Amino acid sequence: MSLLTSGVNPHLADLSNKCIWSATGVYALAMFAHMFEWTFGSKGAVARRSVEQASLAEAAAEAALPVPGKAKKVTVTVAAADGGTTTLTRTALAGAGATVVTSGRGEAAVDGPGAAGTSERADLFGRIAVSLTVLGFMLNAGGVLLRGLSVLRWPWGNMYEFSCAFAVTMVGAYLVLLALGKPVRWLGLPAVLAACLTLGMATSVLYTDSEQLVPALHSYWLAIHVTAAIICGGAFYAAFATTALYLGRESYDKRKAAGLAGGPFRIPASVFERLPATATLDKLSYRINAMVFPLWTFTIIAGAIWAEAAWGKYWEWDPKETWSFITWVVYAAYLHARATAGWKGRKAGYLALLAFACFLFNYYGVNIFVTGKHSYAGVG
Amino acid sequence: MSDTDLRAQGSEDAERLSSAPVDSDGPTGIGVAGWLRWTWRQLTSMRVALILLFMLSLAAIPGSLIPQTSQNAFKVQTWKAAHQGITPLYEKLQLFDVYSSVWFSAIYILLFISLAGCIVPRTWQFVGVLRAAPPAAPANLTRMPVYAAWRTSADPQAAVAAAERLLKARRFRAHRGGTAVAAEKGYLREVGNLLFHLSLFALLAGFAWASLASGQGGKLVVEGGGYTNTMTQLDDFSGSAFYQASDLDPFGFKLDGFTDKYQTTGDQIGSAREFTAHIRYWNGADPSKLTAGEIQVNHPLEIGGSKVFLIGHGYAPVITVKDASGKVVYHDAVPFLPQDSNLTSTGVVKVGDYGQKDGQKVQLGFQGFFLPTAPANFGVNTGPRSLFPGDADPALVLTAYAGDLGTDAGSPQNVYQLNLSHLTQLQQDGQIAKVKLKPGEGWTLPDNYGSISFDGYKKWATFSVSHRPGNSVALAGAVLAILGLVGSLFVQRRRIWVRAVTTPDGRTLVELAGLARSESAKIAEELAELAVDLQDDAPALDEDEPAGADEAAGDEDDEAADEAVGEAVHETAGPAVPEPADPGSDPADNPKE
Numbered sequence: 016m017s018l019l020t021s022g023v024n025p026h027l028a029d030l031s032n033k034c035i036w037s038a039t040g041v042y043a044l045a046m047f048a049h050m051f052e053w054t055f056g057s058k059g060a061v062a063r064r065s066v067e068q069a070s071l072a073e074a075a076a077e078a079a080l081p082v083p084g085k086a087k088k089v090t091v092t093v094a095a096a097d098g099g100t101t102t103l104t105r106t107a108l109a110g111a112g113a114t115v116v117t118s119g120r121g122e123a124a125v126d127g128p129g130a131a132g133t134s135e136r137a138d139l140f141g142r143i144a145v146s147l148t149v150l151g152f153m154l155n156a157g158g159v160l161l162r163g164l165s166v167l168r169w170p171w172g173n174m175y176e177f178s179c180a181f182a183v184t185m186v187g188a189y190l191v192l193l194a195l196g197k198p199v200r201w202l203g204l205p206a207v208l209a210a211c212l213t214l215g216m217a218t219s220v221l222y223t224d225s226e227q228l229v230p231a232l233h234s235y236w237l238a239i240h241v242t243a244a245i246i247c248g249g250a251f252y253a254a255f256a257t258t259a260l261y262l263g264r265e266s267y268d269k270r271k272a273a274g275l276a277g278g279p280f281r282i283p284a285s286v287f288e289r290l291p292a293t294a295t296l297d298k299l300s301y302r303i304n305a306m307v308f309p310l311w312t313f314t315i316i317a318g319a320i321w322a323e324a325a326w327g328k329y330w331e332w333d334p335k336e337t338w339s340f341i342t343w344v345v346y347a348a349y350l351h352a353r354a355t356a357g358w359k360g361r362k363a364g365y366l367a368l369l370a371f372a373c374f375l376f377n378y379y380g381v382n383i384f385v386t387g388k389h390s391y392a393g394v395g
Numbered sequence: 396m397s398d399t400d401l402r403a404q405g406s407e408d409a410e411r412l413s414s415a416p417v418d419s420d421g422p423t424g425i426g427v428a429g430w431l432r433w434t435w436r437q438l439t440s441m442r443v444a445l446i447l448l449f450m451l452s453l454a455a456i457p458g459s460l461i462p463q464t465s466q467n468a469f470k471v472q473t474w475k476a477a478h479q480g481i482t483p484l485y486e487k488l489q490l491f492d493v494y495s496s497v498w499f500s501a502i503y504i505l506l507f508i509s510l511a512g513c514i515v516p517r518t519w520q521f522v523g524v525l526r527a528a529p530p531a532a533p534a535n536l537t538r539m540p541v542y543a544a545w546r547t548s549a550d551p552q553a554a555v556a557a558a559e560r561l562l563k564a565r566r567f568r569a570h571r572g573g574t575a576v577a578a579e580k581g582y583l584r585e586v587g588n589l590l591f592h593l594s595l596f597a598l599l600a601g602f603a604w605a606s607l608a609s610g611q612g613g614k615l616v617v618e619g620g621g622y623t624n625t626m627t628q629l630d631d632f633s634g635s636a637f638y639q640a641s642d643l644d645p646f647g648f649k650l651d652g653f654t655d656k657y658q659t660t661g662d663q664i665g666s667a668r669e670f671t672a673h674i675r676y677w678n679g680a681d682p683s684k685l686t687a688g689e690i691q692v693n694h695p696l697e698i699g700g701s702k703v704f705l706i707g708h709g710y711a712p713v714i715t716v717k718d719a720s721g722k723v724v725y726h727d728a729v730p731f732l733p734q735d736s737n738l739t740s741t742g743v744v745k746v747g748d749y750g751q752k753d754g755q756k757v758q759l760g761f762q763g764f765f766l767p768t769a770p771a772n773f774g775v776n777t778g779p780r781s782l783f784p785g786d787a788d789p790a791l792v793l794t795a796y797a798g799d800l801g802t803d804a805g806s807p808q809n810v811y812q813l814n815l816s817h818l819t820q821l822q823q824d825g826q827i828a829k830v831k832l833k834p835g836e837g838w839t840l841p842d843n844y845g846s847i848s849f850d851g852y853k854k855w856a857t858f859s860v861s862h863r864p865g866n867s868v869a870l871a872g873a874v875l876a877i878l879g880l881v882g883s884l885f886v887q888r889r890r891i892w893v894r895a896v897t898t899p900d901g902r903t904l905v906e907l908a909g910l911a912r913s914e915s916a917k918i919a920e921e922l923a924e925l926a927v928d929l930q931d932d933a934p935a936l937d938e939d940e941p942a943g944a945d946e947a948a949g950d951e952d953d954e955a956a957d958e959a960v961g962e963a964v965h966e967t968a969g970p971a972v973p974e975p976a977d978p979g980s981d982p983a984d985n986p987k988e
C-alpha cells in the first residue's frame with residue numbers, strides 16, 4: 016500500500032482555525048458597533064453636506080492659504096449630476112511649481128453625513144467598528160495564510176478555504192476604499208455582516224481539515240484562476256451592497272418627492288438621509304463593477320485554459336462554466352444598460368443585483384445542488 | 396414626443412463621445428424598404444443587444460440543471476428512465492442538447508448579427524473620426540459641463556498658440572482653427588471597445604474551428620500494455636466533419652506503471668492525492684524510438700498533433716483458469732470497473748475457449764468484485780464494499796457460470812457484462828457457489844469444472860486522446876478581448892476647447908471648456924491644471940469678478956448656443972435637435988438621470 020506522508024503541519028492548521036474563529040467573533044463585534052453607530056446616529060440632527068457648506072469650507076480653506084501674491088488661481092465651474100453646479104479651485108504659488116487644490120472634486124456634495132450623523136457617540140462607535148474590522152481582517156487574512164502554510168499550497172482548495180478567502184477580499188475591498196480616502200464608512204455594516212455570515216457558514220457547514228489537494232487541483236492555474244475569482248467575489252460584493260443602497264436611496268428620494276413619510280420597506284428615513292446621494296452611490300457601484308469586469312473575464316478565460324489542461328476541452332458547458340458565463344453575460348448586459356438610453360439608473364441597478372445573484376448561485380448553489388466536474392466543493 | 400423627450404435626445408447627442416448606435420423609435424421611410432431598414436436598425440440597436448444578452452443568459456440556464464448528452468450520455472439515459480412522462484416534451488424542446496439547440500443557436504447567432512451590424516459601421520465611423528480634426532469649439536463654451544475663464548492682457552493668438560502647445564504636451568490631439576483650439580484625447584477607449592467586440596468574433600471562430608475539426612478517442616490500458624493510435628485500438632471515438640478516424644495522428648505508447656496515492660488519515664481519508672501514469676511513447680511510424688514520459692491529471696502529454704489525457708484508473712486482477720485436466724484455458728489481466736470512490740470494482744471473466752466437458756462444448760463465465768481494501772465481513776445488504784481506494788488488503792469475490800456465453804453469435808458484446816440467457820450459475824451444497832480470494836489463492840470449481848486462481852493484480856488507466864485545433868485562435872481572441880475591455884473601461888475619452896477673443900474693452904477673454912463621459916470627475920481637474928499652466932502665458936488680470944461669470948450665468952445667447960451644440964454634435968452624429976439653453980438644469984449636463 017502506498018502511503019502518503021500527510022504533509023500537513025497540524026500546529027499551523029490548528030492556529031489557522033483559531034484565527035478564523037476569532038475573526039468571526041471580531042467581525043460580529045464590529046457588526047454590533049456599526050449597529051450602535053447607525054442607531055445613535057439617528058438621534059443626532061441629520062445634516063446634509065450641502066453645496067453652501069462645501070463652498071463655505073472652500074472659502075475657509077482659501078482664507079487659510081498664504082496670501083497668493085502672484086499666485087495663479089483658476090476656478091472651474093462643474094455641472095453636477097443633479098443639475099446644480101459646483102466649483103473647483105486650483106491655486107499655484109508663483110515659482111513653487113506645485114499646484115494646490117483648495118476644494119475637493121467637482122462633485123455636488125449633497126451626500127448624507129454617514130452612519131454616525133452628527134452624533135459624537137455614534138461616531139465613536141463607528142471608529143470602534145472600523146478598528147475592529149481591521150483587526151478582524153488581519154485575523155482572517157492570517158488564518159488564510161496559516162492554512163496555506165500548514166500545507167504549503169494555495170489555501171483555496173475547497174469551499175471552506177474559498178469562503179475564508181472570500182471574506183478576506185470582501186472586507187478587503189471595503190478597507191481599500193476606506194484607505195483610499197473615500198467616505199465609505201456606510202459600507203462597513205454590509206461588509207462585516209457578509210463576512211460574519213460567510214465565515215459562520217464556513218466554520219459550521221463547510222469545514223474540512225487542512226489537507227493536501229486532490230490531483231484534479233494540482234495545477235498552477237489554481238493559483239491564477241481561483242485567486243482572480245476570489246478577488247472578483249469581494250469586489251462584486253462591494254458593488255452589490257452599493258447598488259442595493261443606491262436602489263433604496265433612490266426610492267426613498269422618490270417617496271420624499273411624492274410627500275410620503277419614511278423610507279421603503281419601513282426603513283426609517285434617517286437611514287437614507289445619512290447615505291450618500293444616489294448619484295454618488297450609482298457612480299461608485301458602476302466604477303467597482305467596471306473595474307472588476309475585465310478581471311472576471313480573465314477568471315473565466317483562465318478557467319477555460321485550465322479546463323483544457325485538465326479535461327481536454329476548454330469549454331464543455333459544465334454547470335460551473337455555464338453559471339460563470341451567465342454571470343458574465345448579465346454583467347455585460349449591465350454595462351450595456353449603463354450606455355443605453357432608458358436603461359440607466361434603476362433598471363441597470365436591477366441588472367447589477369441580478370448579476371451578483373448569479374455570481375452567488377455559481378458559488379453556493381452550483382457547488383451544493385448541481386453536480387459537475389468541479390471537484391473542489393468538498394462539502395460534507 | 397414631448398418637449399422633455401426632445402431635449403433629452405438632443406443632449407444625448409451633445410454628450411456623444413462614443414459611437415454607440417442611437418435607438419430610433421419608429422419606422423422611417425415607407426413600404427417594405429422602410430420596415431426592413433427599421434428592423435435592421437432595431438436589431439443593431441443597443442436596446443436589442445441588451446435584450447439578446449439577457450435572453451442568452453436565460454437560455455443557458457436549463458443546460459446547467461438538466462443532464463446534457465454532450466457531457467454525460469449515460470446520465471441522460473438514467474434521467475430519461477426516471478422521468479418518462481416529461482421526456483418526449485424535453486426531447487422536442489432539445490433540452491438534452493441545449494447548447495446546440497435551435498433556440499440557443501438562434502439567440503447567439505442573432506446576437507452576433509447584431510454585433511456585426513453594430514461594429515462594422517462603428518469601425519468606419521471611428522476611422523473617420525481619427526482622420527478628421529477634433530470637432531471645432533462650440534460657439535458658447537459656457538454650456539459645456541466643465542468651464543473656466545479669465546481675462547488677460549496677453550494677445551489672443553499667443554494665448555491660443557500656448558494652449559495648443561500645452562494640450563499637445565498633454566498628448567491631446569489638438570487642432571487650431573482661428574481663435575480656438577479643439578483637442579481630444581482617450582481614443583483608446585473606442586479602440587478598446589471595438590477591439591473587444593471584434594475579438595468576440597475571433598472567439599466564435601475558434602469555437603467553430605474546434606467543433607468542426609476535432610476528434611477525441613478513449614482507451615483503457617493495463618500496466619505493461621501498449622496502445623497504437625488507430626481506430627481498431629480505440630475503445631471509442633467521436634470525430635467531426637474534418638477529423639475522421641482516418642486522420643488519427645500516428646503515435647503510440649506503452650504504460651509501464653501507474654502510481655496512485657490517497658489520504659490515509661483525517662476527515663478526508665480516501666481522497667486522491669496523486670495519479671501518475673509512467674509511459675514510453677513514440678511519434679510517427681517507428682515504434683522502436685521510445686521516449687519516456689509521465690501523464691498526470693492536469694498534465695497531459697502532447698504527442699504529434701494530439702494530447703493524451705489521464706482520465707481514470709482502476710484494478711485488473713490477473714486470473715488463470717484451468718480445466719479439469721489442469722490445462723490452462725485462460726490467463727489474463729481483466730480490467731474491473733470502479734463503482735464508488737473507494738474503488739469497489741466489478742467485472743467479468745469470459746472463458747470462451749474452455750473446450751469440452753463431458754463431450755459437450757462448454758464456456759465458463761465469472762462475475763466478481765475486486766476490493767482494493769476488503770473488510771473482514773460483508774454487510775448483508777450492501778454486498779462487497781471496499782473500505783479504501785488504495786490496495787491495502789485486496790480481495791476478489793467470484794461467482795461462476797457455465798454454459799454458452801453467446802460470444803460466438805457474432806454480435807458485439809459488452810466485455811464488462813455477462814449475457815446470462817444461456818448460462819447456469821454453479822451451485823455448491825445447494826447454495827450459489829461463491830468465493831473470496833486473496834492474491835495467490837485459488838478456487839476449485841464445483842462439478843469438476845477445474846479451477847480458477849487469483850494470481851495478483853495490475854492497475855489500469857484510461858486515456859483520452861484528443862486532437863483539437865483552433866485553441867490558439869480562441870485564446871488570441873480571449874486575450875484581445877481582455878485588452879480591449881481594459882482600454883474600453885479604464886480610458887476616458889474627453890474633449891477640451893480653448894478660445895481666446897478680444898473683448899470690447901480691449902482685453903482678452905480666455906475660455907476653457909471640457910466634455911467627458913459622465914462617469915469621470917477627472918476632467919474638471921485636468922481642465923484646472925491646464926488653466927493654471929496656461930496662466931504662465933496668459934496671466935489673469937487682477938479682478939474681483941472672474942470674467943465670463945456673467946456669461947456663464949446668462950441665457951441671452953440662446954440661438955448661438957443651440958448652433959454651437961449642433962456643431963459639436965455634428966462631428967459624430969446625426970442632426971442636432973434644437974433645445975432651449977438652460978445651463979443650470981439642462982439634462983445635457985446630467986446624462987444619468
Ligand code: HEM
Nearest residue numbers: 347350354413415416439440441444509510513588883884
Ligand atoms: C456578443 C455579445 C456582447 C457582449 C458580450 C458585449 C459586451 C460589452 C461590454 C462588456 C461592454 C462594456 C465596455 C464599455 O462600456 O465600453 C460593451 C460596450 C458596448 N457594446 Fe457590447 N457586447 C455585446 C454585443 C454588442 C452589440 C450587439 C452591440 C451593438 C448593438 C454592442 C454595442 C456596444 C457599445 C456601443 C458599447 C459601448 C457603450 C459605451 O460607449 O459605453 N455590443 N459591450
